[in-house]
Amino acid sequence: MRMINNGLLTYHRMGQSVCSGRFRSHVNRIADLSAASLAVFRSRLGVPLTLLALQFVYGCGSNIEGPRLYPVTGKVLFEGEPVPSAEIIFQPTDPTLGPDGGKVKNGEFHLRAKAGRMKVRITATREVPGKTEVGASGETVPVLESYLPSDYNTHTRLEVTVSEQQSLNTFEFNLTENGK
Numbered sequence: 183m184r185m186i187n188n189g190l191l192t193y194h195r196m197g198q199s200v201c202s203g204r205f206r207s208h209v210n211r212i213a214d215l216s217a218a219s220l221a222v223f224r225s226r227l228g229v230p231l232t233l234l235a236l237q238f239v240y241g242c243g244s245n246i247e248g249p250r251l252y253p254v255t256g257k258v259l260f261e262g263e264p265v266p267s268a269e270i271i272f273q274p275t276d277p278t279l280g281p282d283g284g285k286v287k288n289g290e291f292h293l294r295a296k297a298g299r300m301k302v303r304i305t306a307t308r309e310v311p312g313k314t315e316v317g318a319s320g321e322t323v324p325v326l327e328s329y330l331p332s333d334y335n336t337h338t339r340l341e342v343t344v345s346e347q348q349s350l351n352t353f354e355f356n357l358t359e360n361g362k
Contacts, residue, residue, distance in 0.1 A: 249279060251294035254344055256353035258304060260330065264289020265357075268306035268330075272344065275299045295344045295351075302340035304355065306330050333361030 254272065258265045268286035272295040284293030286304070306329060313325035333339050334357055342353050 249296045250346075251282065252297055252344060252346060252351055253292070253348050254282075254295045254351045254353070255290070255292050256355065257289050258286045258291065258355045258357065259289060260306075260357045261359060262356070265304075265306055265330075266308075268304055271303040272296075272300040272342075273303060275301060275341075297344050297346045299343050300341065301338050302342055302353075302355065303335045303338050304330060304340070304357070305335045330357060331359065331361035 258268060258270065265286050266288060269283060270286050270291050270293070271281045271283035272293075273281045274296055276298060279296055279298070282293060282295035284291050286306070307326040308329050309324040310327050314322045315325050317323040328335075334355075339361075340355060344351055
């Protein structure tokens, strides 16, 4: 009869475990290593490895396909100048769909988004000249400010329609200080 005891497979005959001394010493070494490995796993690696496994199973490892994504490109200007660096998010007006986003670099963006009506949110920060603060690890870092008006992010008025026709998915956003 086969039995599993503490994760180890043993064979029993008439109530006694059948293991040679040599085999038993290997089993004991494996059990000791497993216990030590489990302690390390729990203390250092447990959470990251669990998150990685979940991402694989539910993210890229599943056969469930989400909505189709289409290429979207464009420009972001602030007061007529290309925005050096920003985040851009296309939030579907359909509340059952999640957002798609990307980075703006030198006033241009390239991303993939779902088709449909979208609210567009653009956020950007810049250094405040002459101002610094102490960072989390004790170093001096420049103070950053969000400089785009809320009409382009938290209270966005920007809306576009992403089309299944790629040629219609080029947008230019000309942002101004007064948000109009």
